[in-house]
Amino acid sequence: MKWLGTALRELAGLFVEDGSFAVAILAWLGIVWLLLRFGLPRDWARDWGRDWAGVALFAGLAVILIESAWRRARG
């Protein structure tokens, strides 16, 4: 069973190196999804949201990347 634990740890390591970085990415994806699904009450707002959600999604990810690297450089 030890080899299974090692294999799973290796597999998880492919995606998660810095826990807070991974959590921030997942949280941002969750926020965008929730906003698109439940956060926009009117039809026109939902339409507008679908058009601009891509830009917002990218912008949030870019900010998370820059902040995480900058935080690591500081500490």
Next chain:
Amino acid sequence: MRKSADLALSVSVLGFCHRIVQRETARERRRSRARSGARKRKVENGGDRVLTDSWAQAGPSIVAAFLASLVECVEALTIVLAVGSVRGWRGALGGSGAALLVLLAVVAVLGRALTLLPLDLIQAGIGILLLLFGLRWLRKAILRASGILPLHAEGAIFAREAAALGQLAHGGGQGGGWDGLGFATSFQATMLEGVEVVFIVIAIGAGKSGLLLPASLGAAGALVVVILLGFAVRRPLASVPENTLKFLVGCLLSSFGAFWVGEGMSIRWPGGDWSMVGLILGFLAAASVAVRLCRARVRKPAPTGGGILR
């Protein structure tokens, strides 16, 4: 009496005909629905074409798979060369070849299985994993480029592995016998690096129908290039600009991840598939800004190297 019997017969014949017409109409409607559903699915999945029309995605998928596989193959080659030069080539090549066969089987099985799942689900799931994977690579490349983390030195890794293998008892290999240690070391190194290649190929290929082949071709091309170079120089490929490659691949994979996740959330990307190019340029710009900010923040000099994105 006879009139009423005729009337009853006519009514029952008419009723029978009506039922037949109704049944046929319903059957035709079902057929038509099935046809339009198949057409819709075909349009959504990009049809049965082997290569997708959208070069905006096929191009980056070949490049991303090629560059990512190049990085991983170079890393695996270093270990295989160390095993081969210290323990003998039989175990080194045998272990590496066995690992490649296992990885090929994984691609064949998983790649096929993923095409059976709903596309939205795959795009969202694979997109999230691809984002985590790509942004992790990009963050590491940023930290290396700004001197916070040491650069990956293939020469040093080769020397360390060769020394470690040399210290262990010689169990064969050089004398022509079966070398279990050499086989296992080579197998493990190829599997470890190969799993990342497999994930990249499957993740890129599963996001849209027709992308698995370009991604596989990119990865296979990288493998051939590295094998030929390895045979030619017989030493680690230390001059490959690994961090630059990781930087570019991180941007490409993050772009694929963001795009798939967006598709899974039914986001309307401006410019359709061409927004992929915008995402790549956007991640490149963000990463360049991060490198500048990190360099300004670093107080002590870089542990090794110092060139820009070497």
